[in-house]
Structure formats: structure tokens, C-alpha cells
Amino acid sequence: MKQLKRNKIGLYIGIAAALIVLVALYAVTGQEAFIRTTLSGLTLGSLFFLVAAGLTLIFGLMDVLNFAHGAMFMLGAYIGWQFYTNPTFIFGMLPAVLSLSFGLLLIPLIKPYLIALNLSEKLQKNLPKLLYVLAALAALVAFWQFDILGLAKTAMVAATVTNVGNPLAEISAQEPMARFWIRPLMLVISGLLLAVAVSKPGDKSQFAPREKIGKNLILPIVLLVSLIVSILVREQAPQIVLLMNGNLRFALSIVAAVLFGILFGAIIEITMIRPLYIRPFFIVLMTLGLSFVIRELVQLLWDPLAYQMSRPPLFATVGKAATSVGEWLRTGSSTINISGVIFPTYRLFVILLGVVMFIFVTVLMTRTRMGMIIRAGVQDPQMVEALGINVKQVFTLVFALGVALAALGGIGAAPFLPINPLMGDTYQMQGFITVVIGGMGSYVGAFVGALILGMARAFGDYYALKLSLSPAIAEASTVIIMIIVLLIKPRGLFGKKE
């Protein structure tokens, strides 16, 4: 009880301090500049939160410092941008991704039968190795002379051509079906071979009840149907997407980035992080290496250039600033007048995105069983497992969720930040500082920390400009805040003591 009171008092002191700082800034800065800078700070804070929320949950639950988080933010921006500008590349690659996943997801269906096989010890040891080689060969055949680079570049073509006439058919051209069908087929086979290999046929010490097969049937069926659809529509789909309402297209871009984040996060966790949980230091090196690999691949696909994504119509009409939210929604004005301050409407959307995701994470963590498992797992994953809960699966889900939030941040930032292979690096750095300030493992801490950092950067930039100081002041201010917080509360604002 005493502790409860002390926590409350700390909270009041914190809120009071924040109010005093805000009032002081208001008095010194003046109303107009104060409102503008505050809104800029909230925009930045929103993006910091999207990055930091994933970092803090992943670290809290699995003790994994994900140094590829910034790269995943950047990938989210690229995927969203591609989908918005010209989704030919995405629809061209979709059958490959779906067919490989379909093959792999057959594991729970075939495993019970595979482990029941009677194989000699030697065969048990060597069969998986052979299967890995065959799977790699099948994948090689699947991608043989497949013009991935050409597909990736279609968005650039679109950016220059779509204004002149409508050569959509030409820029979304795909390989003819007569040549194409072999690719998904080989990838399904490759995935299936991998599935057999990782199931360790003949190894009877494994546990795979046959009764569960029925329950595991749904996902592969859904995947198979989407795979067939994705093969059939890969030519028309990009055109349909490009001809639809721009706002709807933007909403779908966000969905695409998030879905990509979930899938990519799950794959990375299962294939690369899971084998390393017993060697935490290797995970740091692995994620760091992964971030370099991702960056180089992106440069290979889209050249080391910076791109500007156009804003969706709802935020694009240049001219007089809207005077109310209603007017903005009607005219799609690019700016809005908030008590005399002209502010870009798109940035308001980014603030909204951050707030909505904070509410989503809060509900997830406090109202759902999944959230309960995560909060318990942060303290003691072994005990959670001992209750009969598959903790590894929860790790995968949380990693996927974290990456999806980062990817969401990336596509959220894309319409007002230059899209380039390094765009995630600053956000990763600020994300880590946010997590340290807020307290490792606390999503509320990530939210508060992100707000503080966003404001610090915005006001730092403002004063650096006004007093003609170096802009590095703004960056330094976040580190100074981190040091002050750590001196007062070594575990961060919302960090739990051991």
C-alpha cells in the first residue's frame, strides 16, 4: 500500500513538472510559435512512440535488443510507398511469398505422420540435410531469370509517366502465365521440403498430436486460396489499385506495410532470433548485421536515392488553410488553421496515428489474455511456460507486432520524410533513448518518453534556429534528458525495480 502511494506521488510530481516546463516554454516562446512547435513535437513523438513501443515490448519480454528495428521502419516506408505509387512489384512478389509460406505452414499437418515414421538413426540425421539442399535448389529454379530488379523499378517509372496519359498496362506488365506458373509451384515444393526437414522425420521424442490437425487446417487453406488469387490477379491488381480513390489507396498502403511487418517480423524471429536465445550477445550482432543486409538489399532494389511520396488527396490540396476539421475533410486541404497557426494536416494525421496505436497497445496489454501473458512473461517466461502456455509462440507474436508497429511508423512518415535507405537510423537511435527514458519493457514509459523526446527535439530545433545555434543542440538535448532521467530514476520513468 505504501508503495502504491509513493508511485502516485511520483506521478503527480512528474505531471506538475511537465506542466511547469510547458507553461515556461509558452511564456518564453509566445503563443504562435509555441503551438506550432508543440504540434511538431507531437508529430515526432508519435513516430518515436511507434518505433519505441516495439523495441520496449521486445526487450521487456525476450531481452532482445533489436538493432534492425530502424531498418524495419525503413522497409515499412518502402513497402507502403511502393504500394501507393505502383504496386506492380508487391503483386509480382506476392505469389512467391505466399507459395513459400503455404509450403512451410503445412508443418503441423504433416508432422504427426512424419515423426511416426520408422527411420534408421543415420537417415534421421542426414535426410534433413539433403532436404535443405533440395529446397534451396527448388528455390533457385523458382527465381531463375526472374526480373526482380525490373519489377522493383516500376514505381520509379510510374512516378514520371502516370501524369502523361495512362500507360498503366505497360508499367505493370508481368511475365506471361505460360512461363510463370512453374515459379510458385517450385516454391511450394521448396517450402514443403523445408517443412519436412524441420519436422525431423522419425524423431519420436517430439510432440505433435494428430487431434490438432483439423484445427491447423484453416490457415493453409486461406493461404492456398490467396495464393491462387494472387497468381491470377498479379497483372490486373496493380492497375485496379492505381485507379482507385487515392485515400483508399493510402489506407491500403498502410495495411500492406503492417501486414508486411507482421510477416517479416515472424519470419525473422523464427528463423534467426529463436536459435540464439541462449546466446543473447549474438542476437545483438545478428540484428546489427541484418540491418546492414536489409539496407544493402533496398539499395540494390531501389538504388541509393531518396524518394518523395506524394501525399494522399485528403492532405494534398494546396491553397487556403482550412479553418475547421470539417472544412479540411471536405476540401482535402494540405494545411489547417489552429488558433492562428497554419499547420500541415498530414502531421495531425500522424499524431492521431500515434494516439490510436497507444490506445490499441493499452487495450491489448490490459484487456486481453495475450496482454496478460506478455506482462507476466516480462517478469518470468519460464513460469508462464510452466502454466502450459507456449511462450515461444508468444515471443514470435510480440516480435511480429513490434516490427508491424515500426513498419506502420515508416509508412506514416513516408509522405513527409524523404524515403531513403538510412531514414530509419535516426528513429532507431531516438527509439532506444525513448525506451531508456521510459523504462525498459513499459509501453506507457515508451509513450511518455516519446512525447518528451519529440517535444525536446521540436523546441531544440526551434531555438537552435532562432538563436542561430547548431542544430546538433536538438539532438544533444535528447541525450541530456536521458542522462538527467537516469540520474533521478536509474530504471527509467516507468521501469520496474527488480
Added chain:
Amino acid sequence: MSGYIELPNTLLSVQGIDTYIGQFHILEGVSVDVPAGAITVLLGRNGAGKTTTLKSILGLTPPRTGKVIFEGVEIQGKRAFNIANMGIGYVPENRAIFKALSVLENLKLAERKKGDLERHESLIYGLFPDLKRLEKLPGDHLSGGQQQMLAVARALVPDNKLLLIDEPSEGLAPILIQEMMEAIRKLKETTTILLVEQNFIMASKLAERFVIIDDGRSVHSGLMSDLVLNEELVQQYLGASIKTRVKEAK
């Protein structure tokens, strides 16, 4: 060193397991038989390997060799959550309840099927009436005794055939020890229990059978009623301080 003899009606049978933690060879041949419907107690000095034995059964520290057979099925090498889901509840030492979760959430988390808690509510709150009152309180605001009650209650939420209980009386006030003993005695009516207990009086009053673990090996097993009479054995493996207590227990 008693050889391995299969008892009739054995629910759990641990057969010569060796467990490593990192490079350390912690268990070097532990065999334990747990007959259904009774309380079996693991005795031994501090650091003998009692906790590690429980963790090896549950797969938290999987044994490298030997067998663990539960209801006729070999479970060594299976993942811990799969083993738990076969119907084994675990009350860890030093009350590993979840501090960030409320009392009710701690119990809810232990559900394996929807409605588990509802079905066993009367049993749980009958044994530990305090918990009902504390439902909303976060775990880290409970006293040590209340945390221990919650740790036991948590193992009662799903239908378990076997409970692994590690030092339930550790750090409890005498009056609470009494309450805990009552609770365990009542649980025996419906489940089988493998208990680790340093408090010899409590162990001798509760358990039918004992297994002594010393330096990572199971060295003796038998009926508790025989052990109470065998001062020499108690002296040898459990230390002199307990000798006087044996007399009290008699």
C-alpha cells in the same frame, strides 16, 4: 541406494535422470516414484537438487538422460508447456507469482480452458478466503504469505492430476504454516502431490512416502512412517538440527 522397483498405481515415475545446467552436472541419477492419490515428499539438504528434480520433471531444465514417465507416457524431452498441459501444476519455490498482474489476473492466466477458474472458484476461495478480498490488488502488493497462497491457488485453477509443490512453508509465520498444511491435506483428496519440504515436522505429518536426495542422487526412499523412526538416516542426510525435531514429530 535403493534400486528401482515399479510400484503399482504409479502416476509419475522418474527413472535415473541426469540433468545439466550449463556445464554443471546437477542431477546424477535421480529416481522418484509418485503413487497416485498420495503425497510424496522430496527431502534433502540445501542445494541437494530437489528443486532441479521438479524442474526436470516439468521440462524447465530437461534431463539429458533417463526417463520421466507420466501416466505411462514418456515425457522427458517434451516442451514444458506440453508437459504442463498433460495435467501437471507447479508451485515454484520463492513464490514466483506475477507481480505486474492482479491476483485475479494471476489466477486467470493459469486457465487452460475457458471457465477453469469459475469451476474451481469455490475450492480455491474455500482454501484461501483472503484471496477473494485481494482480487484486484497487484501481485507486488501482497504480503509474503498471501503470495504463497496465490502461488498454490494458481496451480489449482486448471484440472491437474499432479501438483509439484516446492517448499510451501518457506518463510511463513507458524499460523500460516498451519493453514497451508490444511490446504495441502485437502488437496490430497483430489490430486496427487510431489512435495519439497524442509520443515520436517510438516513433511512427516503430510506425506506418506519420502525420497531423500543428496548431492544430486536419490539415496533413499520408502514410507514416511518408517523414516520418522530411523533417526540415523535422518541424521545422516538431513543434518543434526532436524534430529530433535524428529522426536517432536513422533
